[in-house]
Amino acid sequence: TSAIADTGTFFISLPTPMAESIWQAIGATAIGNGTDLATIDCNASTPVVFTFSSTPYAIPASAYIINSEGSCFTGFESGNDPTPENPHPPAIFGDVFLRVWYSHFDVEGHRVG
Template sequence: MNGQTIACSDTCQAIVDTGTSVIAGHPDSIGAIQEAIGAQSDKYGLFTVNCNLVSSLPEIIITINGIQYPLPSTAYINQFPGSCSSGFQSTSGLWILGDIFLREYFTVFDRGNNRVGFAPSLKA
């Protein structure tokens, strides 16, 4: 974010999961992201942000094999009438790139060669 690594500075493993709506990762890394975007935990444990600030939040760039995949704030902030929440969630184990990432990038699962390919999604 803003040219600084805020999470996963070493090699990390991740999966791409169409059944996960968020981007999930190690609690320390996710905590750093939540802090960097100004997200605050509410009484239910949901991380919320001020809806008036969404347009001023920075892109978060996910780098995979040296290729950068930027995510605008409108991708990683869930906006509902009257509230906005972070699309990042803590989990143990691998990073999970869910729908927040998948909505921004066309994804091809190449099971024959055990790889995944990404390209920017075309938006209407």
């Protein structure tokens, strides 16, 4: 799966199978009913690690748990799935990732690092 960093996106938007795998690993539960989010225990503590070019990037639970009036949600949303027009959509790493990791945007080299 390819990935892009997007300062205009809040969540980390992933293909559904990837999001569901992460939700299962951290003990989150898909909300369903047409939403692409999952609930999680507000006291969860499992970090999530993404690896880019052999470098691991850990996101602590405190960065991806969103507390909304006592109900908590993950910062990982599903639904960035393949379509006939876009059979290989990238994962989109928004603010949930970017506020944890300093990012250098190399426009000429077409990379973030």
